[in-house]
Amino acid sequence: MNTRRARWYRYVRHFSLPAFLAAVVVAVLVMTTTGPLDSGARAARATTHSDAEPQLARVSLSSNIRYGTASPNQSLTVCSPAASADSAAGNRPAVLEIHGGGWAHGDKSGAGWTDVCRWLATQGYVAFSLNYRLVPAARFPAQLDDVTAALRWIRTPKNAKRFAVDPHRLGVFGGSAGGNLAALLGMRGTGDLHSGTRVAAVVDLSGPIDLTAAGQRRGRPGAYLQRLELAYLHCRTFARCAQSKAASPLYAVDPSDPPVFIGGSENELVPSAQGKAFASALRAARVPHTLDLVPGHRHSIKAFDRRMRAKVAAFLNRWLG
Structure with a gap:
């Protein structure tokens, strides 16, 4: 022994x-x-699943619904919250979600964007996550035209009834290139925010806000981002690019615009100077806004952690709830 x-x-x-x-x-x-997350998927899973599993299990998804006929890309996925008294009455607010990818890549079905869509549904919103035409097959303003077409599609009485949506309470959420498109949609036009192609709230995460030659001096975007912007605009240089101003939300701000949440990181792909310039323009126009920049390099929905998620939920609840 x-x-x-x-x-x-x-x-x-x-x-x-x-x-x-x-x-x-x-x-x-x-x-x-x-190393840092190489996609938004793991970041979104970590921040959207951690405390909402019961609600997520009750979210329903309807995929690949066509909102246009010009391209196979014109489709969307609908994330609907659990049935409630509001849904029966058709009174639920909605959010149009726009993925990123430099206007040339990305998809609504990417895990990160699907997770954000599902998270929005847990907060009581009917989320419409769309695809849109991409570079090089389509250039600006095709992407904005697609986003606008999707908004019109949601607002039609037939579809608002189908998804139990209140057509007067629509917001938009986008990241990176999708943040640019979300901000463009929000700043486009004037007047009433509850009909036509207007929205009542904008969430912009890491969206390029100034694509003009002057914008290239706002934090000095790197060569990679500049190439993406020029391809999107179909221009050889920023100095000779007539459409660059029309593609820049910064120059479309006016006092009738909807409240905006601007999120991102201090040192990332899209310089924080862009978000700060956007906030300054909104402040000058007396448009309600929130600027939330976190330390580090996280881009778009990679920065959409639990803390920012709570702020966005409060923002949307204030303006759409």
Whole structure:
């Protein structure tokens, strides 16, 4: 018996303990060397699933519904909240969700954007997550035309009734290129925010706000972002690009515009100077707005963590609830 104990002691001391310590070291290295998220998917999962699992299970999805006939890209997914008294009466507010991807990539079905769509539904909104035509097959203003067409489609009496939506309470949420399109949609036009192609609230995460030559001096966007913008605008240079101003929400701000939530990071792909300039223009026009920039490099929905999510929920509830 004593011999067996001695052998066991030697096994634990010379094999098990070193193996255990090695496993701990490997685990620590994995945790401390994992780089930034390479897509919005894991960030959105971590921030949208953590405290809403019961509600998420009750969200219903209707996929690949056509809102236009000009292109196969003109489709959307609808994330609907659980049935309620409001849904029976057709009184639920809605949010149009616009994915990012440099106007040339991305899809509404990407895991990160699906998760945001589902999260919006847990907050009581009918979320319409759309695809739109992409560069190089389509250039500005085709993308904005698609977003506008989707908004009109939602507002038609037939579709508002189908999805139990209050057509007078529509907002828009976009990130990166989708943030640019969301802000353009919000700043476009004047007057009443509850009909036609107007929206009652805008959430813009990391959207390029000034695509003009002057905008290239707002935080000095890198060469990669400049290439994306020029391809979107179908221009060789910013200096000779007549449509750059029309593609820049900054120059369309007026006092009748809807409240705007501007989110992003201090040091990311789209310079924070763009969001700050947008906030200054909104302030000058006395348009209600929130500027929320977090430290670090997280772009678009990667920055949409639990804290920002709570702020966006409060913002939407104030202006659409």
